[in-house]
């Protein structure tokens with residue numbers, strides 16, 4: 193008999209859906225497997241106000257496949273002009289579930305992000321008061337800091353000072369890539385959690401740079417050396433409630449990836465659950481897959497877990513190498529290993 197695994201339906205706590213044609217092309221890949229997702233606000237222009245988030249949510253819902261029960265969980269993009277009262281109103285209305293901090297210039301569409309962290313102190317104070325989480329893209333942007341060190345330096349220079357200034361602020365370090373981040377999360381007894389992507393559990397920096405440059409493995413924060421990947425794997429597969437899935441599935445067309453200055457981001461929405469089952473099985477931790485994908489996230493976000501389930505079957509999955517969009521093909525993340533779990 194074919195082996196199966198049934199878990200509570202997963203959620204994705206960090207997802208890029210973009211807008212327009214791209215939104216319509218990628219959304220069904222997430223809504224097929226996931227009940228909810230935290231929707232990243234880095235559109236052009238970004239989602240900065242309650243009105244922006246409400247309009248974006250309506251566009252996402254309108255793009256859902258017929259009969260889908262998927263719920264987008266909206267976020268606001270923090271700028272130095274963010275109005276704390278608007279954030280509080282969007283939270284009170286049940287519209288937003290987090291605010292996203294992008295250091296200006298750190299990643300895709302982060303130009304409107306924060307340069308002077310003192311200028312967002314009032315918003316952070318309000319968020320601490322109302323219990324609204326802050327999601328961080330945790331990298332400094334200083335030209336003199338090596339790109340492989342930018343996450344660790346962010347913890348020391350930016351994140352830890354913010355958390356000392358606002359001890360009640362609930363923070364989620366997004367898409368962590370280092371043992372330093374794992375250790376920092378573990379060292380903090382409260383108000384701190386982290387998301388881990390599918391791809392950072394699978395690739396290290398050799399995948400990007402050894403044997404020819406592979407733009408489809410380039411994302412931010414950039415994958416680090418093997419010891420860091422192993423630390424992420426240990427954290428994700430441990431069942432520790434402070435670590436949960438945020439795929440950071442970030443579609444860019446091949447034309448925009450395969451350039452002299454190509455975009456950062458891996459598109460993993462299509463095969464994430466198959467890859468994660470493989471990873472957890474390899475590490476002898478299939479019993480913790482549900483915690484990582486379906487329980488730890490809602491617990492930290494103070495939302496109910498999904499009652500619905502997802503069943504995985506132990507047989508090789510069939511997934512496309514790329515998806516077609518009106519803007520051009522988007523390559524699906526290649527885990528560079530055979531996969532043995534498909535979604536029933």
Ligand SMILES: NC(=O)N[C@@H](CC(=O)O)C(=O)O
Nearest residue numbers: 208299300411412442456457
């Ligand atoms: N992760 C990425 O490499 N890219 C993301 C932005 C982000 O999450 O930093 C994107 O929007 O394309």
Ligand SMILES: [Zn+2]
Nearest residue numbers: 299329412413
């Ligand atoms: Zn990011």
Ligand SMILES: [Zn+2]
Nearest residue numbers: 208232440442
């Ligand atoms: Zn992202």
